[in-house]
Amino acid sequence: MTTLALNNVSKSYDAENVLSDVNFEVADGEMIVIVGPSGCGKSSLLRMVAGLEPITAGEVLINGQVVNKVEPKDRDIAMVFQNYALYPHMTVFANMAYGLKLRGLSVDAIKKRVTETALLLGLENLLERKPAALSGGQRQRVAMGRAIVRKPAIFLFDEPLSNLDAKLRVRMRLEIKALQQRLGVTSLYVTHDQVEAMTLADRLIILNDGAIEQIDTPMKVYQRPASTYVAGFIGTPPMNLLKCRVVSSNKNEVSVVHHEGATFRLPGGRVAKASSDEVTVGIRPDHLVISEGNQAKLQCAVQAIETLGSETLVHGRIAETPEDSAPFIVKLDGNTLPRIGEVLPLSYEMDALHLFDGNTGLRLASS
Amino acid sequence: MLKRVHFRSSWLPYALVAPQILVTLVFFMWPAGQSIYQSFLIEDAFGFSTEFVWFENYTYLLTDSLYFDTVFRTLFFSFSVAFLSLSIALLLAGFVDRIIRGAMFYRTMLIWPYAVAPVIAGALWVFMFDPTLGILTAMLDSFGWHWNHRLNGGEAMALVIIAATWKQISYNFLFLVAAMQAIPKSLIEAAALDGAGPLRRFRTIIFPLIMPTGFFLLVVNVVYAFFETFGIIHVVTGGGPAKATEILVYKAYSDGFIGLDLGGSAAQSTILMIGVVLLTVIQFRYVERQVDYSS
Amino acid sequence: MSHLIIIVGLLVIAFPVWITIVAATHDSVRVTQVPFPLLPGDQFFINLKAMFSSREEAIGGIPVGMMMLNSLVMALMIATGKICISLLSAFAIVYFKFRFRMFFFWMIFVTLMLPVEVRILPTFEVVADLGMLNTYWGLTIPLIASATATFMFRQTFLSIPDELLEAARIDGAGPMRFFFDILLPISRTSIAALFVILFIFGWNQYLWPLLITTEKSMYTIVMGIKSLLETADGEPAWHIIMMTALMAMLPPVIVVLCMQNLFVKGLTETEK
Numbered sequence: 065m066t067t068l069a070l071n072n073v074s075k076s077y078d079a080e081n082v083l084s085d086v087n088f089e090v091a092d093g094e095m096i097v098i099v100g101p102s103g104c105g106k107s108s109l110l111r112m113v114a115g116l117e118p119i120t121a122g123e124v125l126i127n128g129q130v131v132n133k134v135e136p137k138d139r140d141i142a143m144v145f146q147n148y149a150l151y152p153h154m155t156v157f158a159n160m161a162y163g164l165k166l167r168g169l170s171v172d173a174i175k176k177r178v179t180e181t182a183l184l185l186g187l188e189n190l191l192e193r194k195p196a197a198l199s200g201g202q203r204q205r206v207a208m209g210r211a212i213v214r215k216p217a218i219f220l221f222d223e224p225l226s227n228l229d230a231k232l233r234v235r236m237r238l239e240i241k242a243l244q245q246r247l248g249v250t251s252l253y254v255t256h257d258q259v260e261a262m263t264l265a266d267r268l269i270i271l272n273d274g275a276i277e278q279i280d281t282p283m284k285v286y287q288r289p290a291s292t293y294v295a296g297f298i299g300t301p302p303m304n305l306l307k308c309r310v311v312s313s314n315k316n317e318v319s320v321v322h323h324e325g326a327t328f329r330l331p332g333g334r335v336a337k338a339s340s341d342e343v344t345v346g347i348r349p350d351h352l353v354i355s356e357g358n359q360a361k362l363q364c365a366v367q368a369i370e371t372l373g374s375e376t377l378v379h380g381r382i383a384e385t386p387e388d389s390a391p392f393i394v395k396l397d398g399n400t401l402p403r404i405g406e407v408l409p410l411s412y413e414m415d416a417l418h419l420f421d422g423n424t425g426l427r428l429a430s431s
Numbered sequence: 432m433l434k435r436v437h438f439r440s441s442w443l444p445y446a447l448v449a450p451q452i453l454v455t456l457v458f459f460m461w462p463a464g465q466s467i468y469q470s471f472l473i474e475d476a477f478g479f480s481t482e483f484v485w486f487e488n489y490t491y492l493l494t495d496s497l498y499f500d501t502v503f504r505t506l507f508f509s510f511s512v513a514f515l516s517l518s519i520a521l522l523l524a525g526f527v528d529r530i531i532r533g534a535m536f537y538r539t540m541l542i543w544p545y546a547v548a549p550v551i552a553g554a555l556w557v558f559m560f561d562p563t564l565g566i567l568t569a570m571l572d573s574f575g576w577h578w579n580h581r582l583n584g585g586e587a588m589a590l591v592i593i594a595a596t597w598k599q600i601s602y603n604f605l606f607l608v609a610a611m612q613a614i615p616k617s618l619i620e621a622a623a624l625d626g627a628g629p630l631r632r633f634r635t636i637i638f639p640l641i642m643p644t645g646f647f648l649l650v651v652n653v654v655y656a657f658f659e660t661f662g663i664i665h666v667v668t669g670g671g672p673a674k675a676t677e678i679l680v681y682k683a684y685s686d687g688f689i690g691l692d693l694g695g696s697a698a699q700s701t702i703l704m705i706g707v708v709l710l711t712v713i714q715f716r717y718v719e720r721q722v723d724y725s726s
Numbered sequence: 727m728s729h730l731i732i733i734v735g736l737l738v739i740a741f742p743v744w745i746t747i748v749a750a751t752h753d754s755v756r757v758t759q760v761p762f763p764l765l766p767g768d769q770f771f772i773n774l775k776a777m778f779s780s781r782e783e784a785i786g787g788i789p790v791g792m793m794m795l796n797s798l799v800m801a802l803m804i805a806t807g808k809i810c811i812s813l814l815s816a817f818a819i820v821y822f823k824f825r826f827r828m829f830f831f832w833m834i835f836v837t838l839m840l841p842v843e844v845r846i847l848p849t850f851e852v853v854a855d856l857g858m859l860n861t862y863w864g865l866t867i868p869l870i871a872s873a874t875a876t877f878m879f880r881q882t883f884l885s886i887p888d889e890l891l892e893a894a895r896i897d898g899a900g901p902m903r904f905f906f907d908i909l910l911p912i913s914r915t916s917i918a919a920l921f922v923i924l925f926i927f928g929w930n931q932y933l934w935p936l937l938i939t940t941e942k943s944m945y946t947i948v949m950g951i952k953s954l955l956e957t958a959d960g961e962p963a964w965h966i967i968m969m970t971a972l973m974a975m976l977p978p979v980i981v982v983l984c985m986q987n988l989f990v991k992g993l994t995e996t997e998k
Contacts, residue, residue: 116895116896136896145892146889149887149890162907443818443901444822445818450810450814451812451815451872451876454867454871455836458849459837462847462848462852463840466848519735523731523732533729539983542989542990544739546926546975546979550932550948550952552742554967555742555971558745558749558967566745605993609994658841665952687847693847696847703844704844711839
């Protein structure tokens with residue numbers, strides 16, 4: 065049983081605030097992925113959990129014990145680094161054995177543990193090699209092996225896949241997921257790649273500028289993004305976000321908000337919660353369809369097309385808006401190929417519309 | 432400058448730097464301080480009394496035309512050595528850079544003189560120029576030139592310059608070849624396509640691009656000629672004849688150890704120290720600028 | 727054409743050494759005859775034997791074997807000493823955050839500006855006061871502080887990714903364990919390269935041993951040359967002197983030739 069909790073954790077370098085007031089808990093065996101752009105503080109967060117960086121304020125608890133002052137080696141954690149950090153002068157075997165040796169395990173026990181782990185990861189034929197003689201994927205596996213072999217209570221992953229090529233990344237992603245589920249080790253995983261985050265996480269933490277924007281399961285994050293930031297960050301292509309002005313608002317009726325060239329009708333209860341008449345309406349490119357007849361709710365002027373085979377991405381803007389207005393993306397099935405300059409009539413379900421406060425960027429929920 | 436993560440230990444880092452700092456304090460800082468202190472003293476020849484005289488040693492030196500002769504002699508010597516060894520090294524490096532086969536072999540054959548001690552280098556040359564049986568003296572003799580560096584100051588200077596230059600060529604060669612090989616081949620090829628011949632390519636492409644290394648080497652060579660050639664002069668001429676090859680370091684040494692003018696020698700050392708500080712600052716300023724270029 | 731010019735250059739540069747070899751292989755009579763021979767003679771082993779055995783008349787009473795041993799000890803002690811203390815201080819400066827860190831750094835830097843030649847008298851006095859004249863310690867310790875070696879190791883350490891330290895800490899390594907298990911093995915080529923340079927530096931020391939050693943049993947081979955040249959009675963014994971010179975330059979030259987790549991690496995890296 066291992067749990068990890070962060071209470072009001074903050075971090076600042078000199079006068080600069082990197083993380084402020086971070087709170088979350090990781091349940092036993094759970095995999096939490098922290099995702100955010102570079103510089104959002106996610107790596108610092110991980111390194112504070114590892115004990116590699118001092119905590120400015122707040123507490124980190126492992127199994128209910130405050131570990132702020134505990135040395136990394138005594139925290140019962142293992143970490144996989146972005147550049148793998150394999151000891152270049154040691155063989156694969158020695159790399160995996162080093163931590164065990166320092167913990168005073170007997171030679172036989174070390175050999176048994178390393179061999180087991182090597183088998184688990186398919187490294188059994190590489191044990192005598194040095195890291196320089198391994199491919200990127202193999203190095204990544206050794207780095208995993210070095211973490212697993214210690215049987216730690218918590219795994220920490222610091223962008224472990226970002227140095228691999230795209231194809232290998234997909235494969236290793238699946239392997240990590242399977243391994244983590246099989247071993248059932250509580251894990252914290254940091255990445256900037258939202259696809260990686262979505263596929264690996266039991267729960268996602270979206271970090272922006274040192275603060276948590278949302279903690280939830282990947283599906284919830286996708287379906288109900290807590291803010292415009294999350295809405296724009298999760299999902300490819302990103303959600304269309306349009307700044308709108310409230311035209312009519314009534315709690316009990318359908319309200320109308322207006323964007324240059326387009327009008328959206330939303331449940332009144334949601335619109336009424338806005339702090340002013342500035343709101344942002346979001347709609348995912350996947351939720352737009354070409355409308356038949358004159359049912360169109362929206363017109364999109366096509367400016368560029370990306371044909372991906374299985375789907376077609378249309379880049380344009382809402383018809384009859386100035387050249388420099390917000391870009392608008394529509395995802396159509398692969399057989400539909402509009403022409404550039406054409407105006408597409410589009411429609412959507414009212415449920416597909418996301419509404420955010422124009423000032424705070426926070427989601428305006430219906431209930 | 433510093434790692435992102437550090438070890439935490441209250442005493443260990445001090446213990447780690449202690450040996451180096453201790454040696455520095457005892458054998459560098461303290462003697463340097465002593466040297467400066469002593470330069471303000473005058474001691475009589477028997478060491479019975481010392482007198483604090485402020486800058487008298489300095490004013491004496493700086494009004495002494497003999498001292499200035501030494502300064503100019505040192506500059507002449509240093510720049511001659513630097514110029515000659517750089518020119519010869521540049522010539523050799525330029526040709527070695529052009530060839531493909533055997534470059535490694537030539538490098539091997541050209542770098543070993545670096546390992547020869549200055550004194551030994553001096554001994555070799557003094558043997559070849561020995562006035563009675565030296566092989567080169569005999570050759571010069573057949574042209575009617577009666578070489579005798581023990582009597583002729585100019586010839587003595589020439590001899591120490593030759594010996595000091597000989598030893599320094601390898602060092603310069605190594606750095607110049609490295610600098611030339613760091614120039615992208617495509618640049619040379621582009622110039623060749625533009626119609627520039629080998630000599631022109633060297634003058635307009637290679638030479639400007641190795642100028643930074645050349646400047647760095649100039650400073651290093653001057654420092655070398657100032658200080659490390661002590662052994663050569665000591666063994667070849669002993670500063671003579673009639674002080675014709677006495678350079679600053681040699682004068683500070685002989686005034687102190689042989690002339691027993693401790694104050695005067697200390698004042699000379701102090702002035703030399705200021706010189707080294709200046710040269711070091713120039714060198715590091717320059718290295719810094721080089722780093723800026725690359726980024 | 728290029729080859730021709732380089733070969734001429736090679737020959738000119740090698741000429742003094744060729745003459746040394748020639749002189750070392752003839753007897754005392756032939757060496758002093760004009761014209762000087764241009765080809766080696768057959769006296770090599772006789773001269774070699776004479777050099778190692780003769781005591782009084784020929785070479786000023788200093789056994790060459792002893793001098794070479796002294797040189798070897800001095801060179802090894804200087805090289806090892808410099809490397810050890812520089813490794814430790816570079817480790818402290820790069821991997822620890824402590825008070826006066828920058829102060830120590832600058833203090834080490836200053837040693838660059840104080841070559842033996844400019845602080846010769848007072849340093850001599852310090853060594854004399856410590857009773858280290860005519861000892862190996864006196865020959866070596868005053869020379870082992872090294873800014874260049876410290877800077878080079880600092881550079882090497884800085885180029886090692888931070889994550890290695892972090893991984894080692896998570897694996898449970900303390901500072902000294904990290905130093906011995908990770909840092910030293912990774913830096914071994916730098917250490918070897920520096921060793922080559924410092925061995926040559928140590929072997930070729932002249933002025934310092936000249937001052938510190940007054941007993942002939944402590945003479946080094948490089949300074950021995952000088953006393954050979956100063957033999958009281960008339961003409962120096964050139965064939966023996968040249969043989970000794972050969973012996974004095976052989977070890978460092980062999981080191982350079984055999985470890986050329988390390989030598990070049992060491993030379994270019996210490997100058998950064």
